[in-house]
Amino acid sequence: MKLKQVLWLGLLTVYLTPGVLLVLARFLSLPPVAQEQNTVSPEQEGTLAPRDAIVQVDSKQAEADKLFQQGLSHVRRSEFPEALQSWQQALVIYKQIGYRLGEARSLGVLGITYRNLGEYKKAIDYHQQSIAIARDIGHRHGEGASLDNLGGAYFNLGDYKKAIDYHQKSLAIAREIGYRLGEAASLNNLGIVYYHLGKYKKAIDYHQQSLTIAREIGNRLGQGNSLNNLGATYSQLGDYKKAIDYHQQSLTIAREIGNRLSQGNSLNNLGLAYDHLGDYKKAIDYHQKSIAIDREIGYRQGEANSLGNLGLVYDHLGDYKKAIDYHQKSIAIKKKMGDRQGEANSLNNLGLTFLKKKQLEPAQTHLFDAIKIKEDIRHLLGNKDDWKVSIFEKQANSYILLKHVLITQGQPRQALEIAERGRNRALIDLLAAQLSETPQKTKALTLEDIQEIAQQQQATLVEYSIVDDQIYIWVIAPTGQITFRSHDLPQDTTLAKLVKFSREEIGVRGRSNHNPSSPQNTKDGNRLQQLYQLLITSIVNLLPHAPSPLNPNNSNRLQELYQLLITPIVDVLPTNPSDRIIFIPHQELFLVPFAALLDDNHKYLIEKHTILTAPSIQSLSFTRKNWHRVQDSNGTPLIVGNPTMPTITVGREQKPLPALPGAETEALTIAKLLNTTALIGAEATESTIVEKMANASVIHLATHGLVDGIYYRGAIALAPEEPDHDGFLTSREILIGYAGPEKSLLKAKLVVLSACDTGRGEIKGEGVVGLSRSLIAAGVPSLVVSLWQVPDDDTAKLMTEFYTNIYTHKFDKAKAMREAMLSMLNDGDGNPDPKAWAAFTVIGEAR
Template sequence: MKELTIQLPGRTIVNVAVLLALLAAVITSSLSASAAPSPAPTITKIPGQQDGLNNKQQERLSQLETALQKARRGKGEAEADALYQLGQFHYSIGEMSKAEGYFRQSMTVEDKLHRQEQSLQVRIALAHLMMAQKRTEDALVLYKDALAVASRNKNTEQIASVLDNMASCFLLSGDLDQAEKLLVESLESSSSPTVKASALINLAAVAAARRNNQLALERSQKAIELSSGSEELRTIGLAYRQKGRAYANIGDYENAIGAYRQAAKNFEEDVETLLQAQVLLSIGQLQLASRQAQEAKVELKKAIEIARGENDWHLLIECMIALGAAEADTANFDAARNLHAEASKMAQSNNNKRCQYLAASEEGFDYLLEGKVEKALDRFLEANSLISNVNNSNVKEHAEILRDLGLCYRSLGQMEAATKYYLESAALFESVGDIENQALLTNSVAVVYLDMGKRSDFEREFDLARSLAAQSKNRGVIACLAFNRAQFDFMEKKFDAALQSYTEAVEAARAAKDTKTECMSLNGLGFTCLAMKNARQAERYFSEAAKLADAQGLFEARWDVALGLGKTLRALGQNEQAEVQLKKAVSLVEKERTFLSRDTFKTFSLDLRQECFLELIDLYASMSKADLALELAEKGRARAFLDLLAGRVNRSSADTVAVVIEGSDEKKSPISSSALVAMTDNTQDSVVRGVKIVPRASTLVESSAYSPVNAAPPSLAEIVELVKHHNSHVVEYCMLKDKLLIWVISPTGEINLAPPVVISSLELKKKIRDTHNSIAQAAKLPKDLADQDKTREILLKDLYSILIQPVQSILPESPDSVVTFVPHGALFSVPFAALMSSKGKYLIEERTVSYLPAIGVLRATEKIASESDRPTENTLLAFGNPITKVIAFLGTLPFAEKEVKKVAALFGE
């Protein structure tokens, strides 16, 4: 619809009839996040804002009130005009109640004067105000009244324009059929090219609402052709903007940006600065979706300058959110967070709930890109809480927040929670007909199953995602699906197929200008070539990926590159260069840990990143750097437990807290995680980047100890001092893929690395599992007891020969001498005390045995032991059959209570 501008004596008329800017945005926002945000009226203050008027506004208000006082002493025409202008002023500063009062007074005077055109105008102005407040039924009453006035005037152009505005009410209320009927009537009843163009623009909005984007394009183009010969630059600009939205809805961002630029040009020439800024915002958003963050900054800064100049806080907030996204996408994380924090404060002060949750969501994405996953999770949870309490919130924006929550939980190893949020997000995208994002979220569910090793579930969900994506020509979607197909083929050791899929992913990602997926796919090609013993080609792929990862500041990709190059350079015999890359990978892990404060998240992070530690340990061992290998082995183990102990020493809370995840009645223990294979999630970023259905009224609880302290790993010097103070021989193990490393640190501080025990980790794990079963499982029949005992003895002797025999000569011979074992991985399941020598003696008979999860733990335990408030005698704190709210669902353990009482009796109780 066009803005009907009628010049009347004594008045300056603006924003009288047409609501295209309001309603086209409302309609298209439910279809595509790429549509421009709902533009506010031409105001300088958000409705409800309590700030005082500035000097210029106060001066203008005084002038208008003085003019009204004078007018009331004269003729009625002057009074009606003065009342109308006061209504305009209060509308412009967001004082809707006062504006409505003045408009109604003006209408009463006009009806007495019988000035038909002015009476028409004030009714349309009142209806416009009500539309801005989403009072569509009240607005419709006034439009019908205005139509009656226009009909009495027998002015076909006025009739057509009022029909346009009546259609806007039906559009906002969702009655597309009635809206279309009125718009067609307006189109046919007018001979004015401008009015016809306005009707076509809104008919295009109707087509877009019905997801008929091709028809929307055709109607927009006709509107452009009809209005191009006129001087109505604003109408031409609105037609181009609607055309841009139609292109954006079908994923043709290049043509969408071109149409938006043409709209911006027309708005600038017509001095419609706010409409120009709104279109610049849309251009910036589309450039972000196209991975053109630097270009987006230019457009968004222009839009911010205009919004500030016009004091349009709503538009300013949206532009700042988008600019923050652009800063984060170019790795300027501090600038991004500052912009989003400022936007959040402004949104809160203006009670703008939508911008509050958008700002929180985008700040979460800032943290996510920087690798601060737990902080990102907190912001996404806040955004989800905010949007869940907004009536009629944007479904796509809610779906995007749920998607990002799923990504966070997956990154933190919480696979069930990740699946839950991904499925909820996919359902929301499906509800608004967004097949592309539905396909991507279904793909994400498949990735989680792949992470968990559920291959059949992966293939089922992946095939569904592929069938959904078949309807799309979006190269970004194709790239994501090709990448995950390659990941699956790599897991299955189908390396030729993986190379083909990774290559397809790279090509599609480049076409879509999706740098993130391109980088991940290049890393995938590198790892595949490495697995195929083609180290030279792997080095080329990793080097290419490194440039993209560093330029974009992608934490996950940078870690993959460092690990991949380290392994590749080792394969090429370039050990010094390999050491540099592997140390870089380890330092990235250490940086990631500083952002985590929950025990399960820290444990998962370290488990996920173990390979870089093991690779560097193996390198140091091969270079005869036993000391450095030991120091690194300590850095890579038991750190979450050490953090908890350090928190205990510092009196930080280490209580168990419940991480509340909406959507399930069950309370579950932390989820065990398999090694992640997919390098990162593959959901497409939103248009701002990669942002009301009521959720199920229930909760899923993930128990996790709060662990805010990140204890430093022990240095080599500290390791030696801790062992000296402990006065024990310490035997530390490290399981590598093809060998077992064993260090012995004596009470004097001497460090010895035994010759590597050549055994694969798979074979060693099987021996440990068989030994455990021989002890834990009873014989089915009495006659089987002897065979079982014999088998158990063989297995215990076998493990003794692997774990003890290589360092037997270094260990003390006295049975009273303490030997402390520090297992690694599956070795924690080994019953060291029961291991049997070739002479048939148990280890506990030869040595006094103790255990540690890591040498570094001694630091915290010794500090705790030295606390002044501890009792002088040894004490025992033991629990049996505890019942708390967190674990009540597990039931009682009465025999545990009996056992703990027997243990307590040993201490005199």
């Protein structure tokens, strides 16, 4: 089994803007190589030169100014304890003579220095005192500088939400007063925080802005820091050649200006890049040089990061004894300093090294400890859902490793708890907040909780987990019995390719590998052109066509998926076709059309079982609570079909999405069944739909669905209204409008997105991030979505049958969907081709 490490990307170099001392505060943090700037006001800069006027005015102030200057001199020689002593003495005198500006600047440099020494809470206290004085005397420069530094201290503690808030406030002040050095520093620091949140495109943008300003004003250290941070980000994106180029440029500048701290940082980051490239000899050399500088100047956090990085290199070389020694030394320093994220990453890497040594008990202990810290950091993000989704991408590896350790130890039940603990954490926080549960009270599920949910659902739960080249499967029966199975994935292909081929076998396109969060070489216009062409091409699939049953001789991929996902557990699945199975997919399995999987006798899975899906087991407990909340909802059903289509700007042209006449027929038929009026064409405006969604008991949207991140991970096409509504109801707008404790949750018992690809989205560690997730977060207990474009006429037939089954035959939603699919499959008037019926899936509550 190939196991992956969370790489420690090195040092964050902090520097004071020209004046106070370019090397006063270089600090390192979490896994990346970024450098952060400590912002200093012009008055602080001015202390580098004696102020004759002040010296002549007051001998006591002159004494304090002299002590302040001595502190700076000590810092130049990396004599930090002596610098602290001088500044503390200066602070006492400034307080005695009532010179508040001197008091504020002394507090500021003390905060910066304590931060660089790893005493973050003490640093916060000094910065808060400095801010209070600056505000009291109306000193905007000082306020902005201390706000930025306060943000940096919270960043070190892993409180990214507060860090961003303080950096943004500092940036606003810098721009307001035209202070370009402060502006560059705040931009740089924002880039660092977004880097740690996994927002690499945003991080690059901030660092590029900071670099531009540094070049314009001739700030060499600022240029070096921004170059180093850009290198860190490109390294994370896998572009090591570009990363090395940026780090080499940064190192050259650091040597030219004599900044030892920046030299050490760049050396460390170069070591990381060469480690990625497999040049371990060069990596060790760079890291050892970095450690030598860190120890020479007494920079403990830099030393801790470089020690951790050396541990990674020796792990790669198979020298586990040395790797463990370096990781343990790194952890000791980080723990003492309160560097929570750094401690978590080193604990993860230490756990992996013990796993490779087959010492499973210490591996389990260290990975558990890493997860606990990471969960604490995520909690500090509060209600910032998007940040939580992003940061989990950087945290998921610890859960994966711990699952493997527990399975290897023969503890599959405990591994199930971890599998659930690592799913949909941001979504679970949103759902918990809706029901007046604060995030800290959102506890992870125990085995007893999982068994209780299976019993409440009266369903067999099947949870999958992909761990590198293996697949783990847990089956939880309504009786509480838990069965675990595992087996190797095929060696001749990847799971992603197998899923893609199975979809192509049905006759639908595979999922794009496009990652909307990554920097793209294509221009937006080109991307939109691709989308438009895709929609135009797909219209062919929406036209009536003759049935084309799946050729049994050409169905091997669907059978392969059946053998991979179903055969290992077939003996513990229910034998009664009416008994429900709820599949909990993982990674690319979210794109699997479970209903269409074929057994050896060429029977589809839907012929043998009643099927639902869910993003996680824990989400089912919340959809059940939301079902109780809305079960008496009697609002007017909202049925929408074929709205006047919005346009997409492609280059300089406005191109409308193609109309869906079949969707109009579908909506009119369903509206008649539900005794309501459908909104068609120009009536189906975005503002009207959003207004009516709030109180509707059922929501049915038969229109285009868009994916691939252009409209924030998914959108529904509605009639536009210029200039305020573009006609695209995005997943983000649904989250903002309806999800969360202070929002008015939707009252719908059922939402049907009868549009192409509405069940897809960006697959992340959090799960599928798209329209379905947003609607679950908005309080919807039951959701029907599609995994591909379904022909218009076929969708109309299936949906009419689905609603007839619910409202005439009184079936639950899962049974209603199964019977509708079987009708399409077996009825002479239907379409037996799985492309026509297998795309749809019921998510959440069956009732």
